[in-house]
Each structure stands twice: as structure tokens, then as C-alpha cells.
Amino acid sequence: MKVVVYARVSSERQAEKELSIPAQLKAMQQYCQTKGWTIVNEFIEKGKSAKTDDRPEFQRMIAMAKRTNRSFEAILVHKFDRFSRNRGDHVLYKALLKQCGVKVISVVEQTEADSPQDMLLEGMLEVISEFFNANLAVEVRKGMTQNAKQGYNNGGTPPYAYRTEHIALGNQKTKAVWVLGPREEIDTVRYIFNQYAYEEMGYKRIASLLNESNVPTQKGGKWSASTIQAIIHNESYLGRRIWNKQDYQTKGKKWRDRSEWIITENAHPAIINEELFKLCQQRSEKRHNGGGVTHNPYQVKPASPFWLRGIFTCDKCGSRMVGNSTSTTKKYGGQKYYVCGGYMRKGKEFCPYVSWRKDRVEQIVVNKLRSALLRLTFDNQLEEEVRKYHDEANRHQIVSAANMEAEINFLEKRIEQMQQELQTGSGKAYYAEMIAEMSSELTEKRREHADYQLASQAFSVSQESLQMLQQDIKTMIALLDEETPSPQMMNEWVKRFVSNVTIMREGGIVNIEVNIQLEERTLYKKTLSNVYE
Numbered sequence: 001m002k003v004v005v006y007a008r009v010s011s012e013r014q015a016e017k018e019l020s021i022p023a024q025l026k027a028m029q030q031y032c033q034t035k036g037w038t039i040v041n042e043f044i045e046k047g048k049s050a051k052t053d054d055r056p057e058f059q060r061m062i063a064m065a066k067r068t069n070r071s072f073e074a075i076l077v078h079k080f081d082r083f084s085r086n087r088g089d090h091v092l093y094k095a096l097l098k099q100c101g102v103k104v105i106s107v108v109e110q111t112e113a114d115s116p117q118d119m120l121l122e123g124m125l126e127v128i129s130e131f132f133n134a135n136l137a138v139e140v141r142k143g144m145t146q147n148a149k150q151g152y153n154n155g156g157t158p159p160y161a162y163r164t165e166h167i168a169l170g171n172q173k174t175k176a177v178w179v180l181g182p183r184e185e186i187d188t189v190r191y192i193f194n195q196y197a198y199e200e201m202g203y204k205r206i207a208s209l210l211n212e213s214n215v216p217t218q219k220g221g222k223w224s225a226s227t228i229q230a231i232i233h234n235e236s237y238l239g240r241r242i243w244n245k246q247d248y249q250t251k252g253k254k255w256r257d258r259s260e261w262i263i264t265e266n267a268h269p270a271i272i273n274e275e276l277f278k279l280c281q282q283r284s285e286k287r288h289n290g291g292g293v294t295h296n297p298y299q300v301k302p303a304s305p306f307w308l309r310g311i312f313t314c315d316k317c318g319s320r321m322v323g324n325s326t327s328t329t330k331k332y333g334g335q336k337y338y339v340c341g342g343y344m345r346k347g348k349e350f351c352p353y354v355s356w357r358k359d360r361v362e363q364i365v366v367n368k369l370r371s372a373l374l375r376l377t378f379d380n381q382l383e384e385e386v387r388k389y390h391d392e393a394n395r396h397q398i399v400s401a402a403n404m405e406a407e408i409n410f411l412e413k414r415i416e417q418m419q420q421e422l423q424t425g426s427g428k429a430y431y432a433e434m435i436a437e438m439s440s441e442l443t444e445k446r447r448e449h450a451d452y453q454l455a456s457q458a459f460s461v462s463q464e465s466l467q468m469l470q471q472d473i474k475t476m477i478a479l480l481d482e483e484t485p486s487p488q489m490m491n492e493w494v495k496r497f498v499s500n501v502t503i504m505r506e507g508g509i510v511n512i513e514v515n516i517q518l519e520e521r522t523l524y525k526k527t528l529s530n531v532y533e
């Protein structure tokens with residue numbers, strides 16, 4: 001039977017124990033050897049919890065299992081909790097896979113779920129796993145809540161102008177607290193609050209002034225309007241420690257009601273007073289029509305129509321180009337543009353203003369990408385382009401291997417000649433020493449030659465992988481052909497084929513970097529160019 005294996009760890013700590021990826025893989029490989037099964041693919045998930053199904057490799061594996069031309073009949077895991085710790089997800093995906101004719105098999109918990117007894121046992125194992133996970137989360141949260149109430153840090157980077165320090169509590173236990181950082185950073189925080197409260201300066205202007213004065217941020221970079229905004233609304237500068245603000249089940253997107261927050265006063269030294277903080281909040285609320293609140297309730301926002309986000313970069317500073325819209329009035333037509341994100345966040349001192357019409361840039365990318373991908377669907381064109389790219393990328397290794405082979409041949413002949421002269425008595429006294437030196441050099445040359453050959457050997461891609469790529473290419477082309485495709489789908493799929501888009505300000509040349517990969521290996525890369533008009 002042909003199978004794929006799925007291995008997962010939730011954290012680096014697990015990776016150091018018996019649940020490490022290599023340990024799981026070894027156990028599954030040995031299990032397959034005893035059964036006579038063939039492993040056709042491996043899906044490795046590092047640092048991902050099984051409480052949800054939001055796991056890239058897991059979803060890629062499920063997608064492959066749903067294909068009619070899949071090459072495997074079962075998914076093998078070390079234990080069922082590697083597959084999922086959520087009972088609902090487990091049942092859902094097991095049922096989905098069963099409809100596709102794919103089994104889920106555990107090495108340790110060996111049940112085929114064919115008989116009622118096996119089904120009961122497997123269900124019990126899944127429930128126990130989910131209980132263990134839920135109980136562990138409750139205990140961890142209980143400890144973190146108590147820690148927060150006492151004013152200690154539960155992890156994470158301290159705000160600008162603070163540092164983390166560990167204090168001893170006895171019994172070899174330590175707790176993390178925040179202490180004041182360098183005097184320069186403390187003065188910068190007070191400067192930011194005073195400029196905002198009393199000098200009528202906005203976030204962007206304050207960021208520009210700090211950048212002009214070469215004041216570094218916490219990470220040594222440039223200041224942005226969003227960084228200034230975060231400082232203005234951060235209650236930590238009052239000496240107040242706040243925990244449990246975010247609902248981590250929504251990955252921090254949803255804020256809890258303030259009544260649920262764990263707030264500890266005087267947990268660390270304050271930098272500003274309550275009066276100055278309140279004045280800034282009042283000014284922010286007035287200036288930004290409600291922006292003075294220290295947190296915004298979670299709202300589901302519509303998907304961005306700018307599907308080149310994350311791909312389109314500024315040719316000057318390398319920042320991501322972000323979407324921006326003009327007024328929707330008839331006078332201006334409601335045009336949409338891509339604007340340099342570095343300029344938007346940090347001002348003209350960081351990067352000069354530049355913008356490009358959304359419709360024109362996206363149309364150029366659609367046309368050029370469609371043409372390039374269509375060409376790869378002809379006959380064996382994809383396989384040929386993969387081979388050509390590999391040969392070109394390894395040209396240096398191929399030439400170096402040939403030169404190294406010539407040097408090896410010369411050394412071999414020279415050593416053989418000197419050895420013959422020594423045997424006939426015509427050799428010099430120092431020949432023995434030279435032979436030893438050249439033999440050592442020959443050994444090193446052979447090792448380097450083997451490395452070059454290994455690096456330049458023919459890059460083989462299975463027909464199954466090529467067929468999968470061909471199917472993905474056809475899906476991408478179909479999406480490009482749609483009259484009004486989903487921006488979310490476009491963003492997701494274009495990222496599979498395009499690594500970067502830039503427009504050179506001098507000349508207006510649009511460069512589209514096509515990059516087709518298979519399991520993080522680049523199979524094909526090409527830059528497409530077009531004039532922006």
C-alpha cells in the first residue's frame with residue numbers, strides 16, 4: 001500500500017523531546033517497513049497546534065487526498081493527536097477522507113476502525129486527547145492569570161523605553177518584570193506625548209521629526225505613524241500592566257471587553273502621568289473621530305480589492321506597496337492606486353512619494369502572467385523549462401567540475417610518472433615527499449569534485465509532481481481569465497507563481513518575477529517585463 005506520512009510538533013520544546021519530527025518519521029518508516037508499505041510523500045508541520053485545522057501542510061495534504069489522481073491510499077501518523085486534537089475536526093476530516101477512499105492510520109494507536117470495538121477505541125483516544133489539550137490550556141491560563149495579577153510579565157517584548165529583568169523569588173524560581181530602559185528612550189517617550197498633547201502634531205509628523213533627528217526605534221529602524229499611535233494609546237507608560245486584552249482564539253483579531261482585562265497598577269515604573277495620558281486620548285478622539293479609544297472592537301472587514309498586496313514592492317526603499325483610494329466623488333472618479341507603504345508610514349524623509357494606478361498595474365500582471373503560463377502548458381514545455389533553468393543555474397558547478405576533473409587527471413598522471421621513476425632509480429630524492437603532498441592534494445580535489453558533481457547532477461522531477469503543477473497552472477489561468485475574479489483568490493494564487501512585482505520610476509518598466517516552486521525548491525524562475533503606460 002502507498003501512504004503519505006504526517007508529522008507535527010506544537011513547539012520547539014516538543015521538538016527536543018521524544019515527540020520530535022525525526023523521532024516520529026523514524027517510527028513511521030519502521031512501521032511501513034514491517035508492513036511492506038511505500039511512503040510516497042512526507043508532510044512536516046513545525047510549531048503548529050492541532051487544536052485547529054489552520055495548518056498549511058495539513059491543508060496541502062488534504063487537498064492532495066481529494067484529487068482523483070492521488071498516488072496514496074492512506075495517511076500515516078505517529079498518534080492520532082498529531083492529526084488533530086479537536087474531536088470535531090477529527091471526525092470531519094476522517095469522514096471527508098473516507099469518502100475519497102483514504103484511511104488515517106496511527107502507528108502507536110493501531111485501530112482500523114472497521115469493527116464497532118475499534119471505532120469505540122479510536123473515539124475514546126480522540127476524546128482523551130482533546131481533554132488533555134483543553135485541561136492543559138486551562139492550567140496554563142490559570143498560572144498566567146495569577147502571574148499577571150501580581151504584576152509579572154507573561155512573555156513578549158516590553159514596550160519602547162522598558163527592558164525585561166528577572167528577579168529571584170527563592171527556591172531557584174525567577175519572575176520577569178519590566179524596568180526602565182536607557183534615559184534617551186524615556187525622554188523620547190515623553191517627547192512624543194508632549195508633542196501630541198501640546199504642540200498639535202500628528203502621528204506622521206512626530207515620526208518624521210524623530211527620523212530627521214536620527215532617533216532609532218526599539219529595533220533600530222525608522223519611526224512610523226503606526227508606531228507613534230501605539231505609544232500614545234499604550235497604558236503601560238502609566239506603570240499599568242494589562243493582560244488578557246485579546247481573544248487569542250481569533251489570533252488576536254478580537255479584543256475582549258475591558259471588564260475581562262487583568263489590570264495591575266504600579267506594576268513597573270511610570271514614565272508619564274495620568275493627566276498627560278488622558279489629554280492625549282481626548283485629543284485623539286477629537287482628531288480622529290473616536291480614535292482615542294485604547295482598543296477597537298473586532299469588526300469583519302471586507303477583503304481588500306488590491307490583490308497584488310504582499311507581492312508589489314517599491315523600487316526605491318523595498319517597502320510593500322499598499323492600496324489607497326481617492327475620493328469617490330464624480331470629480332475625482334474614485335481612482336484606486338498602489339502607494340509606497342514606506343512613504344505612508346514614515347513620510348517623505350524615508351522614501352519619496354510614488355503611486356501607480358491599480359487597474360493598469362494589475363492588467364499588466366494578468367496579461368504577462370497568462371502568456372507565460374500558457375506557454376508552459378504546451379506539450380512537454382514545463383519539463384523542458386525546468387531542465388533548462390536547472391542547467392543554467394548550475395552552469396558554474398558544471399564548469400568547475402570539468403576544470404577540477406582536468407586537475408585530478410594531471411595529478412594522477414604526475415604521481416604515477418614520479419612513482420615509476422623512483423622504481424627505476426631515475427627519480428630524485430625529494431620525489432617521495434612530493435608524492436605525499438600531491439596525494440594529499442589529490443584526495444582533496446576528488447572530494448571537491450564529488451561535491452561539484454552532486455550540486456550539478458540532473459534535477460529530476462517526478463511525473464506526478466509535474467502533473468500537479470500543470471493542474472495548478474491551469475487553475476491559475478482559469479482564474480486570470482475570469483472577468484471579475486475574487487481578489488482574495490487572486491492574491492492567494494498569484495503568490496504561488498509570482499514572488500515580486502516592481503515598477504522602475506525611471507523608465508516605468510514593470511518587472512514581474514515568476515517563481516515556480518515545489519516543496520521550497522525553485523523549479524523555474526523568469527523575469528517578465530512590460531512598459532507602464
